[in-house]
Amino acid sequence: MKRSRRIENVCCTVESLKDSISRYDDADEKKNTTCGYGPISNVDSRSSIIRRCMVAREELLQIMKSLED
Numbered sequence: 001m002k003r004s005r006r007i008e009n010v011c012c013t014v015e016s017l018k019d020s021i022s023r024y025d026d027a028d029e030k031k032n033t034t035c036g037y038g039p040i041s042n043v044d045s046r047s048s049i050i051r052r053c054m055v056a057r058e059e060l061l062q063i064m065k066s067l068e069d
Contacts, residue, residue, distance in 0.1 A: 003066055006059050013056040020044040020052075 023044045042048060 001062075003063050006063050010056050010059045010063075013052050013059070016043075017049060017052050017056070020049050024049060 020043060024040060024046065027040050027044075
């Protein structure tokens with residue numbers, strides 16, 4: 001995959017993380033972080049946020065590796 005496409009993926013992932021973390025923090029302040037049928041959707045869950053952070057990190061590492069070659 002081209003580096004330009006990879007960085008676009010990272011940007012989109014980071015934007016979705018920004019929104020999810022904001023919603024998660026709002027619910028966390030209210031001590032209401034139940035997933036599923038509760039106030040936080042599965043997309044905004046703690047585990048989903050962690051997975052997307054790992055995906056963004058992996059994409060950035062791939063960009064770094066391609067630049068080092």
